[in-house]
Amino acid sequence: MLSYGMPVGFIKSNLNLNATAGYSRTPGLINDVINYSQTPTLGLGAVVSSNISERLDFTVSSNSNFSRARNTARTQLNTNYFTQNSQLRFNWIVGNGFTLQTDLTHRYNGGLAAGFNQQYALWNASIGKKIFEKQRGEIRLYAFDMLGQNRSIQRNVTEAYIEDTRTDILQRYFMVMFTYNLRSGTGSPSGAGERPDRGGPGGAGSPR
Template identity: 35%
Template sequence: MVGATIQQDYVADSTFVAREDIALSPTVTLNKGSQFTRPMNLDGYYSLQSMLTYGFPVDFIRSNINLSLSANYANVPTIFDGIESRTRELNLIPKIIIGSNISKNLDFTASYSAGINKMFSSLDNTAGSDYVTHTAAAKLGWTFFWGLTFRSTFNYIGYTGLDTGTEDYFLWNLSLGKKFLKNNAAEIKIEAFDVLKQNQAFTHRTGSNYYDYVSSNVLQPYAMISFVYTIR
């Protein structure tokens, strides 16, 4: 897969740094050293996206293996203190997935991906922001005696190259249920989320000649009873 986006009159940021106290209006004053940002239409935005994937069966473990590589590049125009520049972002994501094909009652998936991120500004080639996001995941689903079901998902998220106090963490969810009615169309189950109490939410976004690290509050561990009916 290959794709591209080109946009004219892109709504970019124009940032001005005050060298002294400036009155923007009778009620608003910009203090020395402060920044004032406003939107401005600029040409020059484009992005490129690509993905290559290859899958094949592995008979001795009765599973399928999928290998993929995604590459994305974005060129974002900005104006900083009267100088037009480009903020560029490159993402490479290699990934491997092993998925079972054993039976309808037993299913597992294991995967690993590395999100390699490089961001830099044309104003200062030394002021880059390079980091890697590691994501490993395992999922198990098993239907055994008398329609009892067991499911478990386990995720690891880690970062390399970030100096923001962000810690690696694990996210583990469990569920135990019972299928019933004709063709096991109904299931009642109890689920436990974030068993290890480590869930986090972190994003890294590109702004006008700056990079923003955002940590958000997330839902803490909880349990839930649910009823599912499948219409076939």
């Protein structure tokens, strides 16, 4: 893996470029014949992350991965496949304790089995309000998969077979969350609150 970052002053952002390369070689015995499954993988990506101010920040990213699966004994399993993930995240502290968050993800799958070469957009958003003295509490309304397109598609490559799987997952739903900071210190008035999909505090300006 290689990564290179640089500041982009005119939009108060950082630009990070990354490249990854991987190779796997797995032996297997099929009908008393040794088969080697060899899969080189190449990935390229870019991330623009910004902290324009204490009240506003965004992240734009895109990552692409290309893989070639080759077999020595079962050449009918040879295949190429491609995946791409692009994402926009945006956090805005409106004022008076109100915060807005949204993220939009686009995923593309190519080279998979019939019916699995799909692309979809996943849009989540939330609005929160800080409450109580020193803004220690927060009530937040979340909306997940607002477009109703979320899917779970995965390719598994082994020495004996190639498998594409689709898993049923929960699509559009809403959730209300209440959080309260028990620490004696003053909470940050600009905290963007918790994101349950990130596993805890991590919004723009929130105390960790």
